Amino acid sequence: MSGAKFERIALIGIGLIGSSISHAARRAGLADKIVGSARTPATVKTALDLGIIDEGFQTAAEAARDADLVILCTPVGICGAVTKEINDAGAFRDGAILSDVGSVKAAIVRDVLPHVPEGVHFVAGHPIAGTEQSGPEAGFAELFDNRWCILTPHEGCDPSAVEKLSAFWEALGSNVETMTPEHHDLVLAITSHVPHLIAFNIVNTAGHLERVTNSEVIKFSAGGFRDFTRIAASDPTMWRDVFLNNKEAVLEMLGRFSEDLTALQRAIRFGEGETLHKMFGDARALRRGIIEAGQDTDAPDFGRRASVAKDEADED
Amino acid sequence: MSGAKFERIALIGIGLIGSSISHAARRAGLADKIVGSARTPATVKTALDLGIIDEGFQTAAEAARDADLVILCTPVGICGAVTKEINDAGAFRDGAILSDVGSVKAAIVRDVLPHVPEGVHFVAGHPIAGTEQSGPEAGFAELFDNRWCILTPHEGCDPSAVEKLSAFWEALGSNVETMTPEHHDLVLAITSHVPHLIAFNIVNTAGHLERVTNSEVIKFSAGGFRDFTRIAASDPTMWRDVFLNNKEAVLEMLGRFSEDLTALQRAIRFGEGETLHKMFGDARALRRGIIEAGQDTDAPDFGRRASVAKDEADED
Numbered sequence: 001m002s003g004a005k006f007e008r009i010a011l012i013g014i015g016l017i018g019s020s021i022s023h024a025a026r027r028a029g030l031a032d033k034i035v036g037s038a039r040t041p042a043t044v045k046t047a048l049d050l051g052i053i054d055e056g057f058q059t060a061a062e063a064a065r066d067a068d069l070v071i072l073c074t075p076v077g078i079c080g081a082v083t084k085e086i087n088d089a090g091a092f093r094d095g096a097i098l099s100d101v102g103s104v105k106a107a108i109v110r111d112v113l114p115h116v117p118e119g120v121h122f123v124a125g126h127p128i129a130g131t132e133q134s135g136p137e138a139g140f141a142e143l144f145d146n147r148w149c150i151l152t153p154h155e156g157c158d159p160s161a162v163e164k165l166s167a168f169w170e171a172l173g174s175n176v177e178t179m180t181p182e183h184h185d186l187v188l189a190i191t192s193h194v195p196h197l198i199a200f201n202i203v204n205t206a207g208h209l210e211r212v213t214n215s216e217v218i219k220f221s222a223g224g225f226r227d228f229t230r231i232a233a234s235d236p237t238m239w240r241d242v243f244l245n246n247k248e249a250v251l252e253m254l255g256r257f258s259e260d261l262t263a264l265q266r267a268i269r270f271g272e273g274e275t276l277h278k279m280f281g282d283a284r285a286l287r288r289g290i291i292e293a294g295q296d297t298d299a300p301d302f303g304r305r306a307s308v309a310k311d312e313a314d315e316d
Numbered sequence: 317m318s319g320a321k322f323e324r325i326a327l328i329g330i331g332l333i334g335s336s337i338s339h340a341a342r343r344a345g346l347a348d349k350i351v352g353s354a355r356t357p358a359t360v361k362t363a364l365d366l367g368i369i370d371e372g373f374q375t376a377a378e379a380a381r382d383a384d385l386v387i388l389c390t391p392v393g394i395c396g397a398v399t400k401e402i403n404d405a406g407a408f409r410d411g412a413i414l415s416d417v418g419s420v421k422a423a424i425v426r427d428v429l430p431h432v433p434e435g436v437h438f439v440a441g442h443p444i445a446g447t448e449q450s451g452p453e454a455g456f457a458e459l460f461d462n463r464w465c466i467l468t469p470h471e472g473c474d475p476s477a478v479e480k481l482s483a484f485w486e487a488l489g490s491n492v493e494t495m496t497p498e499h500h501d502l503v504l505a506i507t508s509h510v511p512h513l514i515a516f517n518i519v520n521t522a523g524h525l526e527r528v529t530n531s532e533v534i535k536f537s538a539g540g541f542r543d544f545t546r547i548a549a550s551d552p553t554m555w556r557d558v559f560l561n562n563k564e565a566v567l568e569m570l571g572r573f574s575e576d577l578t579a580l581q582r583a584i585r586f587g588e589g590e591t592l593h594k595m596f597g598d599a600r601a602l603r604r605g606i607i608e609a610g611q612d613t614d615a616p617d618f619g620r621r622a623s624v625a626k627d628e629a630d631e632d
Contacts, residue, residue, distance in 0.1 A: 103539070128536050128538045128539050129538055130538075130539070131616035131617040132603075132616065132617070133616045138616065147538050148535055148536055148538070150536070177535070183527075186527055186528055187528050187532050187533075187536055188536065188539060190518075190521070190522050190525060190528055190533065190541070191522070191532075191533055191536045191537050191539045191540070191541040192536075192539025192540045192541060193539075194518065195518060195539075195540040195541045195543070195544055196540050197577075197580060197584075198514055198518065198577070199540070199599075200580070200595060200596050200599050201573065201576050201577045201580055201595075202506075202510065202511060202514065202573055203598075203599040203602050203603075204576060204595055204598055204599060205506070205569070205572050205573045205576045206506050206507070206602070207598065207599075207602055208576075209506065209572070211499075211502055212502055212503050212506055214602065214605065216503050216507075217503075217506065217507055217602070218602070218605040218606050218609050218611065219464055219493070219609060219611065220444050220464055220466070220503055220504065220507045220508075221507050221606050221611050221612070222444045222445055222446075222463050222464070222611050222612075223419075223444050223446075223504060223507045223508025223509075223511075224507070224508045224511040224512050224515070224547050225506070225507040225508060225511050226606050226611060226612045227511070227543050227544075227546065227547055228511055228543075229599070229602055229603040229606055229612075230543065230603065230612070230617075231540050231543055232596075232599035232600070232602075232603060233599065233600050233603035233604075234596075236592075236593050236596035236597045236600070237593065239592070239596050240589050240592045240593045240596060243584045243592055244584070244587055244589055244592070247584055247585065247587070250584060251581065251584060251585060253521070254577075254581055254584075256521050256525070257517065257518055257521045258574070258577070260517050260520060260521045260524075261513075261514070261517045261570075261574070264513060264516070264517055265567065265570055268513075268559045268560070268563055268566060268567060269563065269567060271560055271563070273556050273560055276552075276555070276556045276559055276560070277552050277553065277556045279516060279517075279520055280516050280548075280550075280552035280555050280556060281552040282519075282520055282523065283515075283516050283519040283520055283523075283545070283548035283549065284548070284549050284552070286519050286522070286523055286530065286533070286534070286545055286548075287448075287519075287545040287546065287548060287549035288549075289530065289534040290534050290537050290542050290545055293534050293535060295534065295535065295537050295538055295542060296537070296538075296542045296545075296546070300447035300448065300449045300454065301447040301448070
């Protein structure tokens with residue numbers, strides 16, 4: 001996989017995704033050197049201590065200097081500003097590939113492109129992988145294994161840069177697909193953004209009831225609610241930026257969700273058992289497809305049992 | 317725990333919950349004999365083959381005869397009819413305790429009580445535990461460990477029967493709490509029923525888009541959507557009955573959910589980043605409470621990694 005190798009990879013931002021890229025790149029031997037930057041000195045120190053980066057900086061420009069692959073692993077909202085900062089410092093290496101891992105793509109292409117100099121090849125990307133945890137300690141080498149990474153080349157994007165970045169993500173363990181930034185944003189609105197919004201929302205609804213206490217919500221969460229709290233525990237800044245930058249697709253999908261929910265609500269109000277049964281039955285088929293596609297485990301309850309058993313064993 | 321022992325336990329319905337009760341009761345030595353009934357002969361055979369029941373029947377009345385504990389493990393909607401069937405056959409043993417495991421309680425008390433004869437003690441109950449899987453093969457002894465079981469004694473309910481059933485559930489591994497049937501239905505509407513409804517709904521919304529294919533939804537589900545599909549894979553008949561029998565509380569909670577979602581939607585439309593950030597941040601605290609209360613694992617991604625690793629090891 002020599003086509004996937006780089007001399008110097010710069011990670012701008014060293015959270016869950018940035019640190020996992022480092023672990024996976026080291027596992028596959030994809031970089032001579034991995035450097036990174038974070039605004040918080042403690043994050044840089046942790047990343048150095050954990051061996052995630054070989055050299056650490058507090059500014060993006062310092063980290064990006066001389067790198068042949070620069071990956072923006074920051075919240076979506078600052079990708080444009082960070083690119084400008086690197087470019088203003090003249091720190092981009094000629095011929096470098098610039099990419100990102102943001103959960104929205106059209107807004108990032110719009111924000112980043114104006115600051116990418118001649119001779120630097122921007123290819124926007126999004127690994128569909130993550131956990132609810134944040135920070136450099138949260139990363140691990142297997143995060144991208146058998147997950148999809150979507151690359152969204154814009155008009156005029158360099159095909160050989162797309163090819164090289166594609167090989168890189170495959171070497172990290174991912175399957176790669178390309179599509180337009182706009183289509184990506186529509187797909188992710190339904191597979192990720194709206195589910196997160198709904199999860200945040202129901203957790204807050206539950207937290208503000210008068211007749212049911214928070215302690216009751218917590219104790220009896222095993223009925224289904226706790227699944228929602230997991231994804232609602234994701235990083236608030238990251239998600240704020242996602243919603244502000246994929247407004248139209250999210251609002252469109254949210255409109256359809258609400259329309260469908262109103263129909264279900266009506267079926268409950270009027271006691272239409274057959275309608276409910278049919279809608280619930282349909283949902284099972286999609287779950288089966290996800291498991292067959294290797295995108296989730298079919299261990300009951302996500303295999304929580306195995307993980308609880310492991311926690312207990314660890315305590316011995 | 318001799319106060320929790322029974323001579324003959326009859327399970328009416330041998331699905332995930334019925335079979336798990338059997339496994340957990342055998343683990344704790346709580347029954348001399350466990351019998352059961354299911355309408356489908358294949359289910360009875362499977363339950364006998366797996367040692368879940370010592371004797372199997374196709375009618376509830378045959379199974380309940382001579383049992384000192386009868387537990388209705390059927391869908392909520394038929395609990396009343398099943399009780400009537402047992403009573404009409406004169407099959408209730410004098411002094412027996414009758415209970416159930418249904419996810420709604422007021423409707424069950426209303427439906428069951430008229431068919432409970434003098435000298436038989438009905439105590440409604442609901443173990444807050446489950447997985448998305450169904451059938452006798454899905455049960456396991458640890459399902460109730462450290463989960464809550466809610467008992468909802470009605471007016472005039474026999475206190476010593478409540479005490480004995482309480483001891484039984486504790487011996488199965490649960491913590492026990494008692495509350496009124498009405499309060500139970502309100503609590504579960506938010507911790508279980510509305511989350512399931514929302515999960516069913518978004519899966520169906522995703523399945524009916526024109527501009528995003530089902531294959532795309534499946535491939536890119538790791539962004540959050542797949543969590544929803546797990547709980548949407550639960551038994552459709554069980555859930556239909558839940559919504560038809562807890563209509564008022566579900567509609568109330570759904571109204572609040574929609575109200576809150578509209579506010580979030582508006583914040584997205586008008587780009588109110590601070591509002592979004594605050595709401596997302598609040599949701600994290602509740603997750604922390606659930607983990608501290610031992611009601612979920614804090615392994616990232618529910619410990620799916622451990623379970624995937626286990627699946628792979630099993631294949632070797």
